[in-house]
Amino acid sequence: MIQLKNIKKTYNRGKENAFEALHDVSLEISDNEMVAIVGTSGAGKSTLLHILSLIDCWDEGEYWMNDVLVNDLNETKQAEMRSHEIGVVLQDYALVEDFTGINNVLLPLDFDKAKKRTKKEKLTLANQALEQVGMREFSSKKCNQLSGGQKQRIAIARAIVNNPYMIIADEPTGALDTENAKQIMEILKRLQGNGRIVIIVTHDMNIAQYADRVIRIEDGNIVND
Amino acid sequence: MNVRLAVREIKRHLTFSFIIIVLLSAIFFMFCIMTSVVSYRFTKYNVFKNQLTAKGEAIRVQMGMLPENSKFIKKKSELSEVLHHVDSIQGMYQLSELTYHQYYKIMGWAYDDEMIRAYQPEMIEGEWLSPDFEEEGILKAVVTADARDVSIGDTLVITEPMYHLEMEVEIVGIAATDSEFIGCDAGNAASGTINDYFADTKGLQNTGMYSPGINLDVQHPVLFFVNDQLSRHPYFDSVAGANGQGIQRVMSGVLFITFADSITEDEIRENEAVLSNFSLYAMNSTEEIREKTLEFIFEQLYTLFPVAVGIALLVFTGIFSVEILSTKEQLHNYSIYYITGMRWKDCIKINLWHEIIIHIASFVIFIGLYYISYVFHFIDKNLIKIHGSCMVMIVLLSIVNCLFSLIVPKLMIHKTEAVQMLKVN
Numbered sequence: 001m002i003q004l005k006n007i008k009k010t011y012n013r014g015k016e017n018a019f020e021a022l023h024d025v026s027l028e029i030s031d032n033e034m035v036a037i038v039g040t041s042g043a044g045k046s047t048l049l050h051i052l053s054l055i056d057c058w059d060e061g062e063y064w065m066n067d068v069l070v071n072d073l074n075e076t077k078q079a080e081m082r083s084h085e086i087g088v089v090l091q092d093y094a095l096v097e098d099f100t101g102i103n104n105v106l107l108p109l110d111f112d113k114a115k116k117r118t119k120k121e122k123l124t125l126a127n128q129a130l131e132q133v134g135m136r137e138f139s140s141k142k143c144n145q146l147s148g149g150q151k152q153r154i155a156i157a158r159a160i161v162n163n164p165y166m167i168i169a170d171e172p173t174g175a176l177d178t179e180n181a182k183q184i185m186e187i188l189k190r191l192q193g194n195g196r197i198v199i200i201v202t203h204d205m206n207i208a209q210y211a212d213r214v215i216r217i218e219d220g221n222i223v224n225d
Numbered sequence: 226m227n228v229r230l231a232v233r234e235i236k237r238h239l240t241f242s243f244i245i246i247v248l249l250s251a252i253f254f255m256f257c258i259m260t261s262v263v264s265y266r267f268t269k270y271n272v273f274k275n276q277l278t279a280k281g282e283a284i285r286v287q288m289g290m291l292p293e294n295s296k297f298i299k300k301k302s303e304l305s306e307v308l309h310h311v312d313s314i315q316g317m318y319q320l321s322e323l324t325y326h327q328y329y330k331i332m333g334w335a336y337d338d339e340m341i342r343a344y345q346p347e348m349i350e351g352e353w354l355s356p357d358f359e360e361e362g363i364l365k366a367v368v369t370a371d372a373r374d375v376s377i378g379d380t381l382v383i384t385e386p387m388y389h390l391e392m393e394v395e396i397v398g399i400a401a402t403d404s405e406f407i408g409c410d411a412g413n414a415a416s417g418t419i420n421d422y423f424a425d426t427k428g429l430q431n432t433g434m435y436s437p438g439i440n441l442d443v444q445h446p447v448l449f450f451v452n453d454q455l456s457r458h459p460y461f462d463s464v465a466g467a468n469g470q471g472i473q474r475v476m477s478g479v480l481f482i483t484f485a486d487s488i489t490e491d492e493i494r495e496n497e498a499v500l501s502n503f504s505l506y507a508m509n510s511t512e513e514i515r516e517k518t519l520e521f522i523f524e525q526l527y528t529l530f531p532v533a534v535g536i537a538l539l540v541f542t543g544i545f546s547v548e549i550l551s552t553k554e555q556l557h558n559y560s561i562y563y564i565t566g567m568r569w570k571d572c573i574k575i576n577l578w579h580e581i582i583i584h585i586a587s588f589v590i591f592i593g594l595y596y597i598s599y600v601f602h603f604i605d606k607n608l609i610k611i612h613g614s615c616m617v618m619i620v621l622l623s624i625v626n627c628l629f630s631l632i633v634p635k636l637m638i639h640k641t642e643a644v645q646m647l648k649v650n
Contacts, residue, residue: 079571088565111565111567
């Protein structure tokens with residue numbers, strides 16, 4: 001279970017152009033849930049998502065993951081969480097373009113210091129993840145040679161390779177056409193279950209319909225859940 | 226893992242990496258040249274540093290003669306007996322005309338022990354002279370490389386043609402013909418510095434004197450001996466003077482006399498007056514030579530220093546600019562590594578490894594270029610060498626660069642979140 005309690009986030013704190021992106025946000029997400037976070041541009045949904053995925057910090061409030069207070073974790077522990085508890089999929093894929101598909105997928109495994117794996121084990125896991133997203137045959141191609149949809153699948157494979165507890169996708173279909181968007185959402189839907197949480201941030205209500213629950217955020221506040 | 230990612234980053238930014246490696250190799254080469262130039266200027270000074278920092282006289286001699294009977298000075302004791310408060314005398318001696326292989330002419334020079342210990346010329350093979358050569362037994366000598374058909378271990382029969390004296394000499398070393406030796410060149414104008422006390426074989430030939438039949442335009446090879454060993458050889462001890470039989474030996478070339486600290490100025494003046502009767506070539510106080518030598522060394526360095534600093538600043542600026550650009554290029558990937566589970570400090574370590582690998586590559590290229598230049602004579606091997614001080618400067622620069630490689634990404638990452646970096650870069 002994920003719990004956020006009274007989370008606040010202000011950009012450019014202390015400066016003239018300070019901007020409070022999140023005001024006192026609290027929410028709870030249970031295992032096996034697929035949640036869509038929707039809102040207009042600038043509502044704070046990406047900020048919320050980045051806090052959930054530990055790639056952005058927050059100013060006040062508590063973040064609990066499975067009864068562990070994330071606030072108390074040091075940089076090393078948070079890095080471990082990003083590696084094997086959280087899988088992130090971003091709108092612009094965030095792939096190392098001149099790495100091959102499989103080398104991108106291997107990154108979380110290589111950075112996971114908690115679990116020692118042989119190279120063979122890592123390759124097996126990476127290939128399994130690519131198989132799940134239908135990209136096994138493209139594993140040795142460099143990412144700069146792939147289409148948008150193919151890149152997003154590689155990004156999803158990278159997000160799931162370590163069997164994370166939570167998958168977070170920020171506008172995963174934002175740069176894709178309708179057909180590819182549909183395929184990506186079907187992949188993400190399949191990942192839900194077995195205790196896993198899937199969170200999607202989107203401004204597209206068609207995409208939000210894939211989720212079990214929709215949380216609406218406006219001006220840094222949750223207005224509908 | 227960090228090393229592997231660092232190697233990948235180098236391959237990704239091959240152009241930047243290449244530019245940095247070339248600039249660094251150039252800087253290393255410049256350090257080598259700078260330190261060599263400084264070191265070279267001190268090399269000769271350091272040979273006679275003990276003499277130059279004591280009270281004494283630096284003398285250039287051309288066939289020194291005793292004033293009372295015009296006999297050649299053969300030993301340093303002949304000087305010390307007539308001077309006040311002498312602490313040390315070290316000189317060199319020219320031998321009379323010699324031949325080897327029955328026909329070929331060769332010059333002969335002998336050094337006092339202190340001079341042998343103080344300086345070794347460039348050797349091609351074997352060893353330089355040693356004061357520890359056996360007192361009895363065969364004479365040992367070093368010959369210059371232009372001697373015909375002579376190898377290490379050969380026993381040459383050296384002939385003194387006037388009295389038909391033959392002696393066996395074992396060759397223990399071969400010196401480079403173009404090396405510098407302790408000696409002076411009577412044919413050159415003096416600079417008043419320690420450079421006047423070194424000469425090549427041509428200079429030695431100009432200072433020596435031979436029979437009228439010798440063509441001094443022809444360069445002869447040289448045999449070098451330990452003077453003390455010659456003193457125990459019957460052919461040398463029996464010399465009574467210019468008219469005596471035996472192989473002649475006369476004090477010529479360089480002579481350093483140092484006085485005890487207790488000597489007074491008046492006694493120094495008296496010593497100088499005595500020495501002026503000894504048919505010496507030129508005499509200067511060691512203090513004078515020291516001051517002029519240091520003036521010469523620092524004058525050259527003061528001229529070189531601003532130029533070197535200017536070049537170094539330009540190159541450093543270039544290197545740091547390229548490194549900042551290179552780091553900025555790498556931030557995008559560091560953001561991705563962070564998102565997928567790496568700590569920022571590990572990302573910064575990738576930058577450090579990147580820097581270490583670049584420096585190792587630059588050093589290897591620098592060494593390669595140095596040896597290519599050495600082999601193909603693009604550089605003067607006597608002047609440009611890789612000294613310890615050069616290595617120290619290289620290591621210091623590398624440490625500074627590596628620290629810089631840790632600081633720059635830290636400053637760039639500071640207060641910038643990973644996602645912002647992905648967007649910006």
